[in-house]
Amino acid sequence: MDLPSGQSSVADHQVVVVGNGMVGHRFVELAADIPGVGVTVFGEEPRGAYDRVHLSEYFAGTSADDLALGTPPEAATVHIGEGVQEIDRDAKTVTTTQGRIVEYDTLVLATGSYPFVPPIEGRDRPHCHPYRTIEDLDGIQASGVGGAVGVVVGGGLLGLEAANALKNMGLATHVVEFAPGLMGTQLDDGGGTMLRGMVKKLGVEVHTGKNTLRIVDGESSRHRMEFADDTALETDLVVFSAGIRPRDELARDAGLEVGERGGIVIDEGCRTSDPNILAIGECALYDGRIFGLVAPGYEMAKVAAAGLAQDDSVAFRGADMSTKLKLLGVDVASIGDAHGRSRGASTYTYIDERERVYKRIVVNKTGKKLLGAVLVGDTADYGMLLQTMRSELTLPKHPDALILPRRDGGGMPAGAVDSLPDEAQICSCHDVSKGAIVAAVCEGATTLGAVRSCTKAATGCGGCAPLVTQVLNAELERQGVEINTDLCEHFPHTRQELYHLVRARGITTFAELIEKHGRGRGCDICKPAAASIFAACWNDHVLRPKHAPLQDTNDHFLANMQKNGTYSIVPRVAGGEITPDKLIALGQVAKKYDLYTKITGGQRIDLFGAQVHELPLIWRELIDAGFETGHAYGKAVRTVKSCVGSTWCRYGVLDSVGMAIHIENRYKGLRAPHKLKFAVSGCTRECAEAQSKDVGVIATEIGWNLYVCGNGGMRPRHADLFATGLDDATLIQLIDRFLMFYVRTADRLQRTSVWMENLEGGLDYLKSVVIDDSLGLAAGLEAEMAHVIDTYKCEWKAAIEDEEKLQRFRTFVNSNRTDDSLVFVRERGQRRPAFADELAVEV
Amino acid sequence: MNASSSANAPCGPEEGETPSLQGPTADMIDWTPVCSLDALIPDVGVRALVGEEQVALFRLSGLGEVFAIDAFDPFSKAPVLSRGIVGDLNGQLVVASPIFKQHFNLETGSCLEDAAMSVRTYQTRVVAGRVEIASGLSRGNGEGR
Structure with missing residues (x-):
């Protein structure tokens, strides 16, 4: 076989990927691991793949680098800034925008979608932008400079995100929507109305049922938008976010089957009408539907990669478009049949206008199964409702219990998490099942943090954390494990409980604390914890004699013990700003006491090797030079x-x-x-x-x-x-x-x-x-x-002014000798502790 | 505290004048005065130089006696044990090394985390308000340095 480049000659199956968006990138990550497969990617954007879902964070200071999805696998060849303009299905080649002709065995189309810009007169004027790429955002940001008013055309999910971005840029923000309500795809009328009220309260003006006819020169602003109802709106900036359309031109030109309203038709294996060509992501049409969310796109990438690896056990059979997000600070979620369009469906609705919460569930005609839900203002129940629907759990006798406020603070109805099957997906970001969480708990992950680190559950959007906690607690309870959160054997309390006891009861000594709320003498766990609580509650000087036995040695001597038992000293250098005089003073002290000197990661200077009796002498000089303690020794x-x-x-x-x-x-x-x-x-x-x-x-x-x-x-x-x-x-x-x-x-x-x-x-x-x-x-x-x-x-200032406190700074209680058992070695012009093998030589 | 240690215990001020000891008799022991009892703050250790040995001394709140162990921590090989936090674990009086946090029994010198490791312990007594330590004779078979 004639291969296009020498680099790929080891692979006997060439895969060409068109499009380097999130879904294309995911596919490449999966496909590059398959033996015998060579992957070449063409992406027309001038940068590597990035996270489009969090695009709006770009305005909040997240950089393009932060959004980047990581480097593609080494096995893949990625051409950035080079698109594909033609497919020759007979020759099995593609022609790129730079005129290069590349052969493929399998072609994967991940061309995504483009933002739909309504055919409005004047839409090409300056300061009118779509909302899709980082370049679009740069344009929006540039147009925002010197502007006062911004309009988003489109009241859907992305439109509201764009509105948030404009609002954060300090513009008076308007949303103009053609349909009668906001987020019409995801929300029913009631949910849309509640959302609209909340968005308005946040200072964003909403205009629904508006048909924009043209954009012309404004009088007070750059533009004037004129609507079909003879009203108008002045604005400096227009952002179009009126939905997406699949990018299917390449497929269309190559004669592949496309849907009536666009989209490349695929089967369960993500194959197009040409079995050598696959399509994934927002450009693909399955069962008459486009899936404009990233999770189904990733699912398609997985199916396509599995197919390449001759694994046909996975298939794409559509996806649930349930979604939960925060728009303009408002929590919004939509599950399944949000509009209640299924035959025989009936609904339950809960509205709290004071707290601005709207919840609605759609149940089937027997009232036993959940079909969908809409949540606005409070989406805490999202995970539970989604699982109830997906796992087809039998609903309680009164289904409204699912959305009515549980004022006793309870979570999911008792036993409900137990009734989830093991394969129920708990974390949709990382596809973690209930079974995987239970397995992690059985292997010793007994806290939410531990479950998070070993399963990755609840580490994406975090929305499933309450549900993960319920699965965790149910499993622990099932195992008969009583979760011991005691601080140590002396206190049957957590640190948080002790904090409250100390503060509420006004406790100021460890003796009182352990007598009233603990047992025994205490230990090196609870004593420093108590000292920290006393310090935070009462800000007592940590050297007060009554606290002395509680402090570990660093707090006791206000310095950091190092491995040979000597201490290091870190004066405060606030913000890392230091005058030359102070720098000289530090150097003089370090030289006088022969202290090893090192710049820290926190922009300060650490002086090592002081013995206990030297600490007050050193600090007297540092304080005279204007320094104060840096608390490097303390929590x-x-x-x-x-x-x-x-x-x-x-x-x-x-x-x-x-x-x-x-x-x-x-x-x-x-x-x-x-x-x-x-x-x-x-x-x-x-x-x-x-x-x-x-x-x-x-x-x-x-x-x-x-x-x-x-x-x-x-x-x-x-x-x-x-x-x-x-x-x-x-x-x-x-x-x-x-x-x-x-x-x-x-x-x-x-x-x-x-x-x-x-x-x-x-x-x-x-x-x-x-x-x-x-x-x-x-x-x-x-x-x-x-x-x-x-x-x-300053604890050190207080210490050196107090004879009683200075008493403790003695190396030996019965001698003024220094500790001459310490052995140092000089290295690079400074001294350091001797290593064990060096000690043997010295002695 | 267990029975055997109380029989061997260093003595509090009340009975300090006439120590009763099993094994070696009192007059066989060479007692070295170290410091006044008042120099020891309850539950805070100090380091003393006894001959060329570095010894960690502890007075515990509510107990009259003074405990003495080798100041050298066998894990870190540094003379730091006087600077650990004292307390009790499972009924044993202990000090925690400030370097790697192992616990040493103040009465026997044994390490709670590693039975193979221990530190030397020393007999002490309090005579007329002064702490004395038995030099040249250790109470346990310490695995000091």
């Missing part, structure tokens, strides 16, 4: 890393150093269940790596974006975008609340990332508590933080 706020920001950087948008210093000085000394790291970046280039921190702040044109619960280290976790476009005061207010809520509720040694993953309801719940104050805690959290800030003292 406390560590550093706020920053880039140089708008002060010096040509790209800087806001003063990141100033904000970093402000944040660091505000929260310094705050004791927490674990260490806390922050960063502030001055623009979306993100040089301070804020998205790997517990609290990350990134400057944008419209204000600060706040990210939370990121982590580096052993278990890296990308921080989640928490709020956007904040002013200084709101940013600080949200961080106050977030930190104090974490301090109050996290388990001992639980970083914010794990804490959040274990919160039932995850990020959405955290947002509701911190931003929307759903639990009414905000004022209390802010007051507690204010107390901590008001009572801050």
Whole structure:
């Protein structure tokens, strides 16, 4: 066989993929692993495959790189910026836009769709954009500059996403929809009406039943949109998001069968009318339907790849278009037959106009099976309802129980999760079944966090977390496992419970705490936990004699013990900004005490090798030079890393150093269940790596974006975008609340990332508590933080001014000798502890 | 505390003047004064130099006696045990190494996590408010360094 390129000569079956979108990319990932198959991809967009589902986040500061779907497998050859313009089915070749002719054994069409732009006069004017690609978004962003009003044509799912983007750009935003309601495909009239009210309340104007006739020059704005009912709207920017149409021209020109209203007809194996050509994703038409969601597209990619591997056990038989999302901050979900169009169907509806919740379920004519549902304002029941429908569970005697509020706080009706079959899909993002979760629990995953890390369930959109928790708890209960969340053998309580006891009962000593709420003498688990709680609640100086036995050695000596029993010292260098004088002072102290000196990852300087008795001497000199403690020894706020920001950087948008210093000085000394790291970046280039921190702040044109619960280290976790476009005061207010809520509720040694993953309801719940104050805690959290800030003292300053506290800084209780058992070796001009083999030589 | 250790126990201030010991008799032991009892904060260890040995001393709240073990942690090979947190686990009085967190029984020196490892223990007594330690004679068969 004559192969087009030498590189692919090992493969005996050439696959050419047209289209490098999400579905094409997924197919390539799967197909590249099949032995004997060579894969060549042509994508016309000028960049690699990216996540189109989260496209709107591009406006919130997520970069094109963040959206990228990762590099394609090495085995695949990807041509970016090169499309295919012709298929020759007889010769089995394609001709590319660069005139290249490439042979194929199997051709896969993953050409996706294009945004439908209604045939309106003036639609080609400047500042009128479709909403589909990163290039479109760049155009929209550019047009937003200098504009005041933006209009989205289309009130569907994507249209509302686009409206959110315009609103975040600071434009007065309007949505113009031809149909009488919003999201007509997914929602019934009642749901659409509720959504409309909520969207309007958020400041987006909605115009339904509007037929746009033409776009002409405006009077007060760039454009004037004229409607069929003789009304008009002035706007600076128009975004078209009026649905999608399959891109089937290539197939059409090649004589493949296409649907009446477009779409390449495929069978259960994703084969087109030519068995050597497959079609997947939004360009494909199965059973008369286009599937415009990513999950069915991925399913098709899986089926197509399996077919190539001669595995015909999987087939595409259509997909459930149920969906759950958040639009303009409103939770919306649609399941199955949302409109109740099935024969004999009847419905139950629950409307709460005060809380703005709309729920409707559609049941079959016997009232025993669920056919569909619409949820607006509260989608907590989505997972449960979806499984009830998919698994065809028998409904309770009164089906309205499924949507009526459960004021006792119960979850799914008792026993309902037990009745799900093992193959029921619990997590649709990662296709995790109930059986897989049960198996993980049997193998020892007994917390939501553990189930998440071993099955990936609830790590996509997170919407199934409550359902995963129910499956987990039901299985634990079935196994007769009593979940032991005790802190240790001395306290039958979690850290969170102890925190509440300490605060509510005003307990200030460990003796009182263990006498009233524990047993025994305590241990190295509960004592530091109690000390951390006392510090967070009462901000007592950690060196108070009554707390001395509770502290581990780092907190006891206010320094970090290293492997040979000596300590390191990290003075605070807020925001990483340091004057030359202070830098010289640090160097002089390090030189005088022969301390090994190293720059830390948190933009500070660490001085190693001090003995206990040297610590106060060193600190006296550091304090005289203007330093204060850096709390590197504590489970406390560590550093706020920053880039140089708008002060010096040509790209800087806001003063990141100033904000970093402000944040660091505000929260310094705050004791927490674990260490806390922050960063502030001055623009979306993100040089301070804020998205790997517990609290990350990134400057944008419209204000600060706040990210939370990121982590580096052993278990890296990308921080989640928490709020956007904040002013200084709101940013600080949200961080106050977030930190104090974490301090109050996290388990001992639980970083914010794990804490959040274990919160039932995850990020959405955290947002509701911190931003929307759903639990009414905000004022209390802010007051507690204010107390901590008001009572801050540098622990080292307090220590060296207090003779009694200085007593403990003795190397030996009965001698003024230093510890001469320590052995150091000089290396690269500094000293370091000797290794065991070096010790043998020395002795 | 178990019976055998109380028979061998270092003595509190009340009975310190006339220690009763099994095995070697009191006058065979060479007692080295270390520090005043007041220098020991309850539940906070200190390090003492006894000859050239580094010893970790602990006074526990509610107990009159003083416990002494080798300061060297056999796992990290660093003299850190006086700087661990004390407490009890399953009824045993313990100190946790601040480096790798193993627990050592203050009365026997044995390591709770690894039966093959232990540290030396020393007899102590309190005489006229001063802590004394038995030098040259250890109470357990420590696997010190």
